[in-house]
Amino acid sequence: MVHMATAPISAPTVGFDLDMTLIDSRPGIRACYLELSERTGTYIDADLAITRLGPPLAEELAHWFPADEILAMADLYRSLYPAIAITATPAMDGAREAIAAVRAAGGRAIVVTAKYEPSAKLHVEHLGLGPDAVIGDLWAEQKAEALREHGASVYVGDHLGDVRGARTAGALSVAVATGPCSAAELTEAGADVVLADLTRFPDWLAGYRPARA
Secondary structure: OOOOOOOOOOOOEEEEOOEOOOEOOHHHHHHHHHHHHHHHOOOOOHHHHOOOOOOOHHHHHOOOOOHHHHHHHHHHHHHHHHHHHOOOOOEOOOHHHHHHHHHHOOOEEEEEOOOOHHHHHHHHHHHOOOOOEEEOOOOHHHHHHHHHHOOOOEEEEOOHHHHHHHHHHOOEEEEEOOOOOOHHHHHHOOOOEEEOOHHHHHHHHHHHHHHHO
């Protein structure tokens, strides 16, 4: 079922996930996990970890560290992150064009992500993506808080958790099959629209707006 937009179609607010939606965070996160492993002497399979990006950091760290160490390891990881991960992380194909398409429609583009908010802001600043707002530390259904607050009628993400967040907010769920979840999985989870990647988003948005007006 397609959800009705909650903001005027003439000036849409579109939310975007960050990791594997707007940015290819795999190289930077892999390097950060390798450094964390070296610093702590704890084995981390960084290649495996980057195949399951999306959920909060603590969920991944729980695979490698005892429960009573996770908070400290998250703090250490985040302290390493700016110097290691930011410059190593490129924008996904179509990311800049997707944000520009929202702006061309007279709308606002916001980033709503589970990533630690200071790190998320460093990424968008480094890449010059220029969203109107960056809201971090929200995962899955929690993302609905920010989407509702900003009046987002569309949420774009790559993970099943992003689909759940959009649907909880009453926003249209647009999924891109550029992360750990396949197009079939995203469809089964209830995404309203599934695109191969963000390069398809401007054309989709151009068709969606007149259709929903």
